[in-house]
Amino acid sequence: MNLDINQAVDLLTSKLTLWAKEFIRLLPNIVLAAVILVLGLYLAKLIRKLALKLIRKVSHIETINTLFGSVIYAIAIGVVFFVVLSVLNLDKAVTSILAGAGILGLALAFAFQDIAANFMSGIFLSFRRPLAVGDIVQSNDHMGIVEEVNLRDTMIRTFQGQRVIIPNKDVFQNTIENFTVLGKRRLDLSVGVSYGDNLQKVKEIALAAAAKVSVRARDEEITLFYNEFGDSSINFSIRIWMQDTAQPTFLQGRHEAIMHIKEAFDANDIMIPFPIRTLDFGIKGGEKLSDLGLFGKE
Structure with missing residues (x-):
């Protein structure tokens, strides 16, 4: 019994000693990774602010501007994360994460292809700006005033008072008549x-x-x-x-x-013609109006 305990203690001690040696060996890498992580987070926020400033000069839809800034921030964070893993010699983990992300992205693309199409169409609409809130437009057989343009759909209030929601994919791929652009x-x-x-x-x-x-x-x-x-x-x-x-x-x-x-x-005695129909009740198989007794007898 004492022998088993001694062996367990020796094994645990050797493992802890090995881990301590590995930690000491990797300590410079860990410190460097921590510095890269802190600086990377700061740079990612700085890049997001710069991206938002640039995108706002092109697009006036704040939802898309915020989304664009968030995407840029996520990409920057991802780069920092992979650099940190590489510094820690976790290259296999990086490869596994990239492979998993690729498979997950492919699966999501197939599952949400309609949503993705509307989303991308919303982005293109925000840059091309064929319509804006307040414009009188006709799209997909609906005519009215644009009330809202977001990432998934465009909302139009028809002149009859109905609110029509049109997916951005249909707006982007079909003809748009904008009656407001000319100002008359x-x-x-x-x-x-x-x-x-x-x-x-x-x-x-x-x-x-x-x-x-x-x-x-x-x-x-x-x-x-x-x-x-x-x-x-x-x-x-x-x-x-x-x-x-x-x-x-x-x-x-x-x-x-x-x-x-x-x-x-x-x-000026100018005539606008209108359709005239002549009804003949005296044809073969019919009766004359005088025989119907509609006008009484003299």
Whole structure:
């Protein structure tokens, strides 16, 4: 029994002695690793501040700016961590960590590919800036005012009051119509007139009537173009620029244009054709209206 205890004590002593020798041997590396760790953490914070300052000159979306700074900080911390492990001669641990991180990253990429696509699209949208909060846009058959642009989706408030959330991938990959960029908006109004009217006279009267629109842009010319010979009318488009892009201004401009043109056409005996249907009750298999007794007997 005493022999077993002595052997255990000797074994423990030898192990502790070996560890002490290894610790003393590695002490310079441990001190160097600690210094690198402290300096690395300080440099990582400094790099994050510098990255945020640079990214804010390009992007005005604070969420993306913060995320970019965090990613840069995480990369810097990772570099410091691997350098510390290398100084401590833990190269195999570094290799294992890198291999595990690669496999984990690949698995996450497959599992969250839609989220990743929306995320990357949000980043590209923040740099390209095809739209901004407050813009009137049309995207994916939805038209309204942009309320929010974040990393995953874009929120639009339609003119009917509904809130539409569109994934950034769909916004980025599809056509975006931005009505706010120019600072003014054009109204294209389609009108038809009778084949019996003088087209030159129609043009002059329509342009004069459209000029009465109170919310039109005074620096833009009103234009009129005949488009086609319709079934019952000659159709034309009159183009009027509004003084701003707001939806109430656009609706008011269209309202006034229709009223002024209709009033001017009535005053000058210009006819806007409308569909006419003739009902024939006397055809084979039908009855005449006089035989239906609808009008009474004389």
